[in-house]
Amino acid sequence: MGKRKRKRSTEIEDSDSSDSSLSSENDDAKAKKRKSETKKTKKRKKEKKKKKKEKKKKKRIEKHAEAHPIEPTKTPRGPMTKEQWEKEESVIRRVYDPETGRNRLVKGSGEILEEIVSRDRHLQINKQATQGDGLSFQYHAGLIRKS
Structure with a gap:
């Protein structure tokens, strides 16, 4: 009868380790994906908070502007005459x-x-x-x- 080539035990281990390395690579990819997703969500939350703060600040400024209106200034500002000063x-x-x-x-x-x-x-x-x-x-x- 013909001789059959036997697989060595190391080849079997190698094939098993290659299967496990594939699964660990998949796990690594999944972990990376999860990590990048959490980074994205954190980034989105930060941006949301920042926008909210800016909105609050804008409202506060508008409220202040309503309470303290700016009086229009006289455009041609020159030295005051004595009459203007006395009037003021x-x-x-x-x-x-x-x-x-x-x-x-x-x-x-x-x-x-x-x-x-x-x-x-x-x-x-x-x-x-x-x-x-x-x-x-x-x-x-x-x-x-x-x-």
Whole structure:
């Protein structure tokens, strides 16, 4: 009878290891794919957060712009005449500070003026302002919430 060629045990192991290497290669590919997918999802989440922050910032800026409109400036700005300066300085307005509850007299250029009042009115103003200062301090210290 004819001689048959036998497979050596090492060849069998090699073939088994090649099968396992194929499966491990498949596992590696799957792991890489999973890893890249998680990277992509993380990246998408980061981008979403970034867009959300930008949107919030934009809303805050718009809200601030509504509350504090920018006054149009005079385009041809030159030196002020004496009449213009006197006209601007003669305007005195009463400005209320909501944080402290104080009213102030402000001259056109921004100078703060003193108001002459009676003793009783002075005590009343100081009492009210002191209360406002205390509330302002507590609010900024986080002890109370503004309602």
